[in-house]
Amino acid sequence: MPLAPRLMKDAPPIGRRQTHDEYVAAGGYDALQKALGMKPEEITQQVLEAGVRGRGGAGFPAGRKWTFVPKNTGKPVYLACNADESEPGCFKDRQIMERVPHLLIEGCVIACRAIGAQSAFIYCRGEYPHSVRALEEALAEARAAGKVGNDVLGSGWRCDVWVHKGAGAYICGEETGLLSSIEGGRGYPRIKPPFPAVEGLWGCPTIINNVETLANVPVIVRDGVAAFKAAGDDDTTGTRLVGISGHVERPGHVEIDPAKTTIRELIEVHAGGVWKGRKLKAVIPGGSSVPVLPASAIDVPFTYGAVRNAGSLAGAAGVIVMDETTCMVDALVNLMQFYHHESCGQCTPCREGTGWLEKLVTRIWKGEGAARDIDLLDSVADTIGGAQAGKTICFLADSAVMPTKSFLKHFRADFVRAVEEGGSPVWRARAGQGARAAAGAHG
Amino acid sequence: MSAPATRTAPSAEACAAADARASFDALRPRLDALVARYPARGAALLPVLWEVQTARGFVTPQSVREIAAYLEIPAAQVEGVVTFYTMFRDRPVGREVVMVCKTLSCRLRGAQDVLDALERKFGIHLGETTKDGRYTIEAAECLGLCDMAPCMLVVDGERFGDLDPEKAVRILEERA
Missing domain, CATH: 3.40.50.11540 (NADH-ubiquinone oxidoreductase 51kDa subunit)
Structure with a gap:
């Protein structure tokens, strides 16, 4: 390291x-x-x-x-x-x-x-x-x-x-x-x-x-x-500049030898560990568009190949860390708002599909979702991109699909809980305060 | 890109006041230097819009016509570009625009509390301008300051990080 x-x-x-x-x-x-x-x-x-x-x-x-x-x-x-x-x-x-x-x-x-x-x-x-x-x-x-x-x-x-x-x-x-x-x-x-x-x-x-x-x-x-080539491996040559943010003690960036530095070391050594002494829940290793990884998958070097084998992508090296208190439904609402807002609107699957993803996950977040909405979310994701990528001019739709699919794959329990317990804990806390959440604002 | 919720046209007075802040002819020397960088005049549209917006506060209907004529492109292209990019304004804004990041790395560290506090303190909804005309405060998608989360950017000036509700309010109140 x-x-x-x-x-x-x-x-x-x-x-x-x-x-x-x-x-x-x-x-x-x-x-x-x-x-x-x-x-x-x-x-x-x-x-x-x-x-x-x-x-x-x-x-x-x-x-x-x-x-x-x-x-x-x-x-x-x-x-x-x-x-x-x-x-x-x-x-x-x-x-x-x-x-x-x-x-x-x-x-x-x-x-x-x-x-x-x-x-x-x-x-x-x-x-x-x-x-x-x-x-x-x-x-x-x-x-x-x-x-x-x-x-x-x-x-x-x-x-x-x-x-x-x-x-x-x-x-x-x-x-x-x-x-x-x-x-x-x-x-x-x-x-x-x-x-x-x-x-x-x-x-x-x-x-x-x-x-x-x-x-x-x-x-x-x-x-x-x-x-x-003294840094890295055959697949990822040279150093990588990595940003680490979210629930860590010291957010920041570091230049690493990707073959000799694991995602765990990025978090625990370079960013001071998960904040407030809490446990790790999830990591998005390469910027918000890549699949999320569960805490069990972070003992891999930060090379393109190793992160891909772990189920995600090193992407643009933006490591977003989420602690054990994070509601993954809340995190996904946030990301879907982003992709819907940023869709340029040229291609129907993306323009409409990112809107559908946002609406569906927001419905679950607000406790208005049914169990079938979780499957529908998954199905909409499959329809606009993912395994059936290539329906749009560019990669934006797929960039919304990768987090959606992976959030559901690794953290489905959070979505089920939001359906069963009347919404995301984040939404329930805000509604309890009488905040604008009750009127549908997420922030 | 989703359009703002309210799309009422700016008043004639606001447009006239903005146009009066800088004549297009006065801006020309700077604009000519920008145009010279590109092999096609129309390519200078974004830098020209930045110059005009900075000088006038927002891109008025007259600005759209003047820029179209100057760059020899359709006015519809100018308007299309202004409405596509979130940082171009076709409505009056406060003397400064404050972009408060709402995206994931900031949300994880309390951006929502910061946004709530600013709304409460200044008595406005996000996207609106304070009563004294000083600030337009809006929620922004990722500002790329994730190491400083939660963060905000006062366009085109300073950026502030490690915010909490009190700190964000204090910074905006105490800025000269």
């Missing part, structure tokens, strides 16, 4: 941003200098061999994605950095943007060099004004120092990096929704194929990578493939 900080190795304390000069003093932008002396395909080859997988949740190998850019189309190529970190429970990319933004900027410029792009857009969510500011300030420094702009490090090569600020829409974190938003539209996801690497921004080849993925690129180029 030894710590292996790389991304956050030279990060200043929370609340302070590493300046350009501090970054350079710590060896920053050396990788860019090195990359400019390499052929673009050599850079891609290194990232490919390093095996770094997408840190935004899907886990697709970044180097492989880069090879999908078609050659000699005569069109410009674009890089889009997905900084729309909106998955409930995830806040790791914020640490990079606010504390070591130059690492991300260097990663963007090297990635542009590799894929043949001269413009990168960092799509940062509107709810992160501090991250936007940190990136803007760092970009101004990088431009003044010739790391970004018309003549990168005196090479004569031009590379622009801009921040594109979102305005509050989870769906813009879906890669094609993100493209729609950069183009000035509603954040509507698009049907694939064509994949963005072939037809993305303005119909041109576009590579979309997560913040942490791109932040790993300078590390790979600077230290080499072998050093990068």
Whole structure:
């Protein structure tokens, strides 16, 4: 379980941003200098061999994605950095943007060099004004120092990096929704194929990578493939930045060697354990969209493969911890409100289905549900996604289905109790106080 | 994205006052610099909306027309984008908007008590503006500050974490 900080190795304390000069003093932008002396395909080859997988949740190998850019189309190529970190429970990319933004900027410029792009857009969510500011300030420094702009490090090569600020829409974190938003539209996801690497921004080849993925690129180029692969295993190479929140003593983030750190250690060692001396009930390991795990399933390393074998996904590494007092019906109402609110409305199964999920679980929460509503909830989930995934343009419906199915699988007793005892204990307490719960508000 | 419950049009006075806060021509130099970043004018819509909204308080019907003409896109696209994104406003709001996170990591640590306390203290429902016009307070989906849960964001200024009902009320009352 030894710590292996790389991304956050030279990060200043929370609340302070590493300046350009501090970054350079710590060896920053050396990788860019090195990359400019390499052929673009050599850079891609290194990232490919390093095996770094997408840190935004899907886990697709970044180097492989880069090879999908078609050659000699005569069109410009674009890089889009997905900084729309909106998955409930995830806040790791914020640490990079606010504390070591130059690492991300260097990663963007090297990635542009590799894929043949001269413009990168960092799509940062509107709810992160501090991250936007940190990136803007760092970009101004990088431009003044010739790391970004018309003549990168005196090479004569031009590379622009801009921040594109979102305005509050989870769906813009879906890669094609993100493209729609950069183009000035509603954040509507698009049907694939064509994949963005072939037809993305303005119909041109576009590579979309997560913040942490791109932040790993300078590390790979600077230290080499072998050093990068010293952390992790064959399946999950490199370190992972993990956020831990919910019912723990010390919510926060930590950079780990995923092969040497279990979910239990994340909670008990890095987050000080379950709060108030209570017992653990459930853990959502990868952000709210992945299946929940019972307390018995947490003795697994935080690699993609191990967490998948345990029945969930490492996803975007947002670990949400729930203690023994948690009513899982209440937690699921909260998540279904989220997905219903964030459905973009294009596809009927998602637009209507997430609403149905919210209504059904709310009915059970309020003590108005019957036993058959639990099965109906399960059935609606199956109808809009899950085992029958692929009925919608994007993954949002499935993101609502995974928690629903897994909550029912592991914590059905909570739902049965809510039906039999007149609602969730949370609702009953609120109704007892005469709060607005009685009028149907959940919060 | 679900629309707000109340969709009454803003008054003519409120729109005129907002438009008077900044003329579109005065904003043009900043907007031109934003447009230059993109290969297509329409792509600057989100950054342009941020600029106009920040200058005027909310996106008025006149703003929609001016932005559409400026970016050479249909007014319907501008309006469609404004209503899609929760942080764009087509109705007057308080001088500051307070987004209080309601999503799971915050709910697990008492966000509901914070939301209840703010409603009680300021005598408003979530989504409404305080009587003095200072704050619009609303429940927000995950703000990505789960390590600071329960948390709130005063757009586009400060963020506050480890809230409890008293602390949240005190922060908003004592802000200069």
